[in-house]
Amino acid sequence: MPVLTLSKAINTGLRKALEDDPRVVVMGQDVGGLGGVFRVTDGLQKDFGADRVIDTPLAEAGIVGTAIGLALRGYRPVCEIQFDGFVYPAFSQIVSQLAKMRARTGGIVSLPVVIRIPVGGGIGAVEHHSESNEAYFAHTAGLRVVCCSNPRDGHWMLRQAIQNDDPVIFYEPKCRYWSNGEVSDQPGVLPPERAEVVRPGSSLTVLSYGGMIQTCLRAADAAAAEGHDLEVIDLRTLSPLDLETIAGSVERTGRCVVVHEAPTFAGLGAEIGSAVTELCFYHLEAPVLRVGGFNIPYPPAKFEDQYLPDLDRVLDAVDRSLSW
Amino acid sequence: MPVLTLSKAINTGLRKALEDDPRVVVMGQDVGGLGGVFRVTDGLQKDFGADRVIDTPLAEAGIVGTAIGLALRGYRPVCEIQFDGFVYPAFSQIVSQLAKMRARTGGIVSLPVVIRIPVGGGIGAVEHHSESNEAYFAHTAGLRVVCCSNPRDGHWMLRQAIQNDDPVIFYEPKCRYWSNGEVSDQPGVLPPERAEVVRPGSSLTVLSYGGMIQTCLRAADAAAAEGHDLEVIDLRTLSPLDLETIAGSVERTGRCVVVHEAPTFAGLGAEIGSAVTELCFYHLEAPVLRVGGFNIPYPPAKFEDQYLPDLDRVLDAVDRSLSW
């Protein structure tokens, strides 16, 4: 079981996919010689050639649009969007073309396109480089939206996404790129459509994903010191949601806090709150509480620590829930 | 109090705005000689000239992008996006530029740009012409998102939006364009940031907006026949939400159903459900239930009646809530 950084784990996942299936192509800005601004595609062009690891022009609509064309031709493109805030020029191609093609053709045409997006804050970046835009894509029927939080999932969830015949928005939390973790050479027992209970507990369910998982785990440690036994669930798949695992937990704990980096208003936490309330109404001792980025544009780097949910804000919500 | 169609009421609103303020310009595809595909801008170019009612090239990013430039110059552009499904090419300009400019400049630069979007289904249109994409913009900090449901609001909410110094996404339900209503020559007492109780009631609160208001009012009539007294609230403003009015109602009724055309998953109903549950937790007799478009891409015209929430689906949710 080698220990890899998330960046390297994804890199080896791409390498495996390129080795296993000649139809897989990797494409994006600077993915070739540079190996991507986060080095996720490091060395791939050297080994698989510029025809399979494609440095593209600087045009996001073009990246997704040509990936759709390549998929129509039988290829399986894995696109990299350089930063979360730069996926918007491709928005029309993603929501009107990529997401809808299968439904529009009555199921005849599938588009196995993966769009990798380094996501979220915490790395002290300038504006547009720390966005959390998963709610836009989760609200879009026809897409699968997933988010990894550790090297094992970065590697295996990506390989599963590439094998999937549906379009997948694949989020990679930037703040975790350099964190280590074990990556087994087997996918393990967890299918891609399941959430994972990363810390079992009984007093309250904390739901989160991506870069916030570590914060939630630390919050659970801190709460434990005060006698509260939090269950932490890593959602992994954001659309569809694994409501079975989620509701199963909340039915037991009776309390739920959702934590994400994105602004809460009409964010994914809103969906989870509404769905969980409908499924677990009589089990809930408190409303589902949401902790997220404030409902302002992502702030300058110096303020991101205050903007992003931190231990205190998570614990504050936990306290409010417990004392509701 | 003249009786006007919604289309005409908006038309006169634009005319008034053009008359009152020389900085107002109207721009979009076919807004000039044709008067727009829904005739909302009918006659305006003739009376105000091609410099103020501008037929643009066929480029949505360009429409919003140049509107931002015009606003920086001191103009107050009112853009028309021809159909809901064609706003996506402008998505980057809207979410990264229009919405964020004020925050990015620390409040120095306001962008008084209105983006009018004919929205939703019910008119038997082909694909991409019946989308309900308000959740995307509601999730975007820095935008105001409003939706009119009747001629009075079409006229006055638009004039208020044009006067507002913030960017406003202004939704106009296509299926109501040809419905009549009274338009007074005074704005009335309702400020733009308030929801309106369009039918008071005591057993359950129905929240909706735009094209679904009529369906909800009919549902309330039908429910009344069975002894259930529904309160129907027209949200009018989708971001920010008027939670005071909403929560005030739900605290009284104890039950709430949200109805919109958009798919429910991560839709605006999700936000409302979560927010209402947090605000009214001990008052709720049932979870907030959502009735929306199914979570599939908008279907072909022949199926839209089954896809969109109708009387039966609203009543079904009302029944489920009442018998929870």
Place this chain on the structure above:
Amino acid sequence: MEPVQLLDTDGRLRHNPDWPLEITPELCRDLYRRMKRARRFDDEALALQRQGELGLWLQSLGQEAAQIGSVTALRPDDHVFPSYREHAAALSRGITPAELLVQWRGNRHSGWDPAHYRFHIYTLVLAAQLPHAVGYAMGVQRDGSGEIVAAYFGDGASSEGEANEALNWAAAAGAPVLFFCQNNHWAISTPTQIQMRAPLHQRARGFGLDAHLVDGNDVLAVHAVTTAVAEQIRAGGGPALIEAVTYRLGGHSTSDDPGRYRSASELDSWTARDPIARLEALLTREGWLDAQFRAEVESECDGLAEETRKVCRELPLGDLGELFGAVLTEETPLLATERRGYRDLVSSYVD
């Protein structure tokens, strides 16, 4: 720059050494038949819309030469990415009336298997199909096969960012794409001079594409230029663009009232340049339009018209429930629940 013409507006052949084409009776008759069929189909579809059998129709009326002259210049294994008005091209490629109408009746979003016809479904979001065409062509490049990709779009669509990204990308990648623009003078009510200052073929050259301007109502010129350009692309010459100057003789769609924005005299002047009449004049002059052939075409068109009327009314409706399964390769629990709820509700009406 003058558009390439092989047939003048009176249907007289013009000698044009730059664009050699073997003008045989067979070729002319074949093109004529295809154009007549397309026109008749369009007429029928319009009538069906007026009768309420179709929700909407966008006529190809007047653009038959541009579409048929070009699509017949491609090889059967070349791939076509149409916009939404390419009925003449589609019909010529073998797509059936039923497959063409079902989308406009509102039963489905698309009517045919794009892989089967090597003709992609219609794209209503302007210019969105152009990067798809480029990507497909990148696949063709990687496969090393000798196919090319043809992408159709309108003068209006050329203003979209995605159209220009596609032109630039294709040029940079050297992808085997033939961009075919039908400049029909209007984008709904917007005339070309609002869209652009310089003509599109000039713009394409600016991107590094080979580009040509052709009289789009001259089917022989379109055919000759497309044939030559397609072969040049096939030979590895890189992408190219053809701008075909034509005219939309109908409204933008059946919802449109073109009287609000264009003059009767403009319409008249283009009606006088009808592409079918022009070819017919040539056929007549050359004696290639004998009574038997004329009758044959007439009866073929009658048959097509009858089929069109018949299949339109019989188009299968399917049901909304099927759509739940078509969104993703596996139905999600949420969709399964919704589908069940929908079925229950539907059956509760039946009870």
Place this chain on the structure above:
Amino acid sequence: MEPVQLLDTDGRLRHNPDWPLEITPELCRDLYRRMKRARRFDDEALALQRQGELGLWLQSLGQEAAQIGSVTALRPDDHVFPSYREHAAALSRGITPAELLVQWRGNRHSGWDPAHYRFHIYTLVLAAQLPHAVGYAMGVQRDGSGEIVAAYFGDGASSEGEANEALNWAAAAGAPVLFFCQNNHWAISTPTQIQMRAPLHQRARGFGLDAHLVDGNDVLAVHAVTTAVAEQIRAGGGPALIEAVTYRLGGHSTSDDPGRYRSASELDSWTARDPIARLEALLTREGWLDAQFRAEVESECDGLAEETRKVCRELPLGDLGELFGAVLTEETPLLATERRGYRDLVSSYVD
């Protein structure tokens, strides 16, 4: 096509009758001083980043001639829409080191009042500022004032759909915009040939813009061409584009390692074409660089460097709470609640 040059790489004047420029000692010294200041500022900012005082820095190193030659050719009331590397232009326009650094220190998203300097804030989303420039110019047109708008962007940004929409739109609208592209050969690691097949000035002509290629490391050529083109736009000649061929002597940003993708010999060859050295050679040859002026410039640069170091460390931080009020003109109830919650939490730490 050869780029316009007035000064060869050895700093010798070249006679160029097409682009007349009165080359006075005053002009050359002024340009020299501005370039030296910009270089020194850039050096300091880089050092501050390396010391951890800035989060990120994107050097303008090597592009001083392109930026200063052009921006000084504009009138003070002309409007500039920069990209994000236009520090030399910004400084030349009077924007202060503090205003320039605050964004890169991570304290704010932008540092100056765009209306005050007639210099818009930086735009990091590539090409997004170009439609803004066009819209602004449409406003200028409507106001009937004699201003023009200059928009800066890079070779990479030119591939974005929005860049091309803007070129096309400006041409169609005849808007008074001067598009100024610094083709510095690279977009991070991507060389120009991946972005485009034909050079950008050729593309601009395809859109119907007047376009010119200029040696971007020759400040006199840039100044001459920009002056003439700006006056032509001002006179109602419609939009134009200048492509300035230059080179990014530093990395893309302080996060970049250019050694991974470009050769040392390429860098060397461009270092040899340093724009400041070239002008200095002219000044020396002509005897315009006397000891006094040299000392003056040197001390001015020292002062600037000192100011830069000083203000950087003292840049006001403000607080997150202020941001809640800056999102919309009126704080919404949700934002007010969040701000209160945020303040409570902050003060609970203090306790």
